[in-house]
Amino acid sequence: MMNLRKFKTVVAALTAFALGIAVGPAAAAGDEDVRMEPAPVSRLDVESLQRGARTFVNYCLNCHAAKYMRYNRLTDIGVDIPQIQDNLMFATTKVGDTMTIAMRPADAKAWFGAPPPDLSVEARVRGADWLYNYFLGFYRDDESATGWNNLVFHNVGMPQVLWELSGSNRLVTKEFENVHEAEGAAIAAKGLAKVEHRAGGKVALLTLTGDGKGSQPEAEYRKTVADLVNFLDYMAEPAKNKRISLGLIVLLYLGVLFVFAYWLKREYWKDIH
Ligand code: HEC
Known part of the structure; x- marks a missing residue:
């Protein structure tokens, strides 16, 4: 039997874990200085x-694996096995395999x-909005090791x-005297924007501008990213789609039942009125 002290430790660990999960996404998404665009996704x-x-x-x-995702699960989103084998599998030959990669983590x-x-x-972990803005947020930065940086x-x-699809973004920095002006300009900018506090009380507004050299025009690139994020969101919880369709069926059933119940009620009360 577990003694009381052990039990307490376990409870404390579980609570910390649960809090970690609850706080994690909020903290990740709650970077107050970044204004994000909502991700236009529909699972x-x-x-x-x-x-x-x-x-x-x-x-x-x-570079990335998705070790909980099996290739043959893609049949759930309407891709048949031969299509998966011909168009979507590069790293393995077995459709029952998970999406692993050859690169070693070290x-x-x-x-x-x-x-x-x-x-x-x-x-x-990150949420769809964060991921969407992450892929809109890359820009050229000669000081970083990869030559890229990210607003998010x-x-x-x-x-x-x-980058071949999007072209390369450039960072645009504007300085303001106070945070209200910067916030106002961030709202006016309408898209992804970051407000940064600088030394001397100045506030900078960081936005991005494209070079228009991507193979996809901006609207199309956004669609590509939205589809990608949609898939990442789906992959993280494939069963949610089943729950949604089941929910719709239940509502439909209740709707039909209501018609009959109402009709029955009218029949019963007909003679009393
Ligand atoms: C060239 C290798 C490479 C490719 C290709 C690549 N990534 Fe990454 N990705 C990385 C590395 C390295 C990191 C870790 C960055 C860090 O922590 O600074 C990362 C981090 C990320 C993160 C942030 C993880 C987090 O929460 O901290 C996301 C999301 C992501 N990648 C998504 C993708 C998606 C989606 C694709 C395909 C469009 C992709 N990556 C393609 C190398 C790659």
Whole structure:
């Protein structure tokens, strides 16, 4: 039997763990100085999920794994097995395999300064909005090791791997006398913007501007990113789609039941009125 002290320790550990989970995403998303755009994603849009899966296996699986995702699970979003084998599998030949990669974490750390984390449940850690803005937030920075930096993730070790699609963004810095002016300008800028407090009480507003050299025009790149984030969000919790469709069926059933119940009630009360 577990003695009381042990029990208390376990309870304390579990509480800390639960709090960590509760606080984690809030802290990650709650960086007050960054104004993010909401991610235009819909996890019931199967075509968007398929496009996102394609981008994911083409551009992300070189460095990141998704070890809780099996290739044959992609059948859930309407891709059949031959399509998976022909178009989506590069690292393995077995559709029952999980999405692992050949790179060793130690090598990755040496190359990038930080190992690329597994992305299976990344969307639960960061949230869809953060991920969407992360992929809008890359810009050229000659001082960083990879030549890239990110407005949402300062000094990130990951290069902008979608740069051929997006082109290269440049950082635009404007200084303001106080935080209210800077916040106002951030709202007026409408997109992703970061307000940074500088020495001497000055406040800087950081935004990005594209060079227009990407193979996709900006609106199309945003769609590509939205599809990718949609897929990351789906992958982090595939069963949620089942829950949503089950919920809709239940509501439909209740709706039909209501019609009959109402009709029955009218029948019963007809003679009394
Ligand atoms: C060239 C290797 C490489 C490729 C390709 C790559 N990444 Fe990364 N990624 C990294 C590294 C390294 C990090 C860790 C950066 C750090 O912590 O500074 C990272 C970090 C991330 C993070 C932040 C993780 C976190 O929460 O701290 C996300 C999200 C991410 N990558 C998503 C993707 C997606 C989606 C793709 C495909 C479009 C992709 N990456 C392609 C190397 C790569």
